[in-house]
Amino acid sequence: MSKVGVSVTVIGLTGGIASGKSTVANFLSENGFVIVDADIASRKAVEAGSSGLEEIRTVFGDGVIQEDGTLNRKALGEIIFKDKNQREKLNAIVHPRVRDIMEAEKEAGLALDKPVVMDIPLLFENKLEHTVDEVWVVYVPKEVQIERLMARNQLSLEEAESRVSSQLSIEEKKQKADKVIDNSGSLQSLYQQLELLIQSYI
Ligand SMILES: CC(C)(COP(=O)(O)OP(=O)(O)OC[C@H]1O[C@@H](n2cnc3c(N)ncnc32)[C@H](O)[C@@H]1O)[C@@H](O)C(=O)NCCC(=O)NCCS
Ligand SMILES: Nc1ncnc2c1ncn2[C@@H]1O[C@H](COP(=O)(O)OP(=O)(O)OP(=O)(O)O)[C@@H](O)[C@H]1O
Numbered sequence: 145m146s147k148v149g150v151s152v153t154v155i156g157l158t159g160g161i162a163s164g165k166s167t168v169a170n171f172l173s174e175n176g177f178v179i180v181d182a183d184i185a186s187r188k189a190v191e192a193g194s195s196g197l198e199e200i201r202t203v204f205g206d207g208v209i210q211e212d213g214t215l216n217r218k219a220l221g222e223i224i225f226k227d228k229n230q231r232e233k234l235n236a237i238v239h240p241r242v243r244d245i246m247e248a249e250k251e252a253g254l255a256l257d258k259p260v261v262m263d264i265p266l267l268f269e270n271k272l273e274h275t276v277d278e279v280w281v282v283y284v285p286k287e288v289q290i291e292r293l294m295a296r297n298q299l300s301l302e303e304a305e306s307r308v309s310s311q312l313s314i315e316e317k318k319q320k321a322d323k324v325i326d327n328s329g330s331l332q333s334l335y336q337q338l339e340l341l342i343q344s345y346i
Contacts, residue, residue, distance in 0.1 A: 154250065154260050155345075156275070158267040159282030160314035161307050162293035164327035164334065168282050169263045171338050176346045178253030180246050182264045189241035190215050199237045204230075225307045239270065259345050268312050268320055280341075281321035284328045286314055 155177075159165050169179045190196040192213040200220070201209055208220045224231040246262065253260035262276055273279055284292070286308065293304045308314075318324055323341065327334050 153254060154262065154276045154278075156267050156272065156279045157261050157263045157282070158265060158279065159317060159325075159327075160284070160286075160289050160311060161265065162289050162296060163282045163284045163314060164292075164325075165263050165265065165282050167327070167331070167334065168280075168325060168338065169261060171335060172261050172342065175338075175342055176258060177342075178256060178258045178260045180249040180253060180260060180262050182242055182246060182262070182266070185242045185245040185249070186238055188245055189238050196237060196241050200234070203233055203237065225303075225310050228310075231310060266311065268317055273320075278322045279320065280323045280325060281317045282325045282327050283314060283318045283321075284326075288328050289314060 157165055157169060157172075166181075166183075169181065173179045190200060192215075197209070197215060200215065204220060204223065208216050208223070210216045220234070224234050246264075250260055250262065264270075264272060267273065267276075267279065289308055290301065290304045293299060293307060294301065297304075299307070325334070325337055325341070
């Protein structure tokens with residue numbers, strides 16, 4: 145993997161659902177890092193007219209496609225977050241496409257000689273540690289995660305808990321991290337940690 149000087153150039157950013165990865169990624173983007181976002185790549189992988197979306201239609205039926213030909217994310221989310229079997233079927237369609245899109249974006253970022261951050265919610269679940277130089281985990285306790293998820297996505301407690309349970313626990317992710325970013329406090333406290341953390345990377 146290419147490196148500039150002694151600094152790490154490919155950082156894997158992960159954490160639990162609604163732990164604050166996008167908030168961290170936005171800050172890093174404003175401070176000279178290139179962000180490659182798996183959630184954005186997963187939207188590209190199933191955009192209207194794509195082979196990915198056609199496979200989803202074949203497996204999950206017309207009920208998950210809207211009248212304008214785009215994916216009904218809410219309907220598909222309701223199916224996959226409560227059923228492991230269905231989730232694995234979706235992952236098998238989307239993940240290989242996401243990896244191709246992200247690999248191309250990573251190479252483009254490295255060509256700019258900037259540190260690249262791969263924002264991958266399922267980095268540990270999909271055993272992608274070896275694809276990055278270092279893993280940063282955005283941590284909040286499970287209760288805070290559920291609270292923020294319910295508020296952001298307007299979900300019931302039950303729906304939020306089922307989404308959180310569809311991933312490896314946040315405590316296990318914290319254990320596996322090279323660096324832990326604690327986002328259980330204020331945004332100001334988050335940004336202070338990040339300012340210190342990024343000093344040796346830019
Ligand atoms: C089911 C879908 C349509 C729901 O869309 P929605 O807009 O509600 O959620 P969004 O894509 O913004 O994802 C929000 C978060 O949910 C979690 N999540 C998404 N997919 C999964 C999954 N398959 N397994 C576990 N957690 C997931 C991630 O933490 C992600 O950051 C969508 O999440 C999807 O296509 N998922 C499959 C692709 C995937 O695994 N994406 C995650 C990174 S590759
Ligand atoms: N320190 C904080 N204090 C209060 N709210 C916060 C804080 N950090 C993030 N949030 C809010 O919590 C929610 C989750 O944050 P964010 O969207 O960055 O998480 P994420 O890990 O990217 O989520 P996902 O896994 O769903 O993609 C958002 O509504 C965000 O505005």
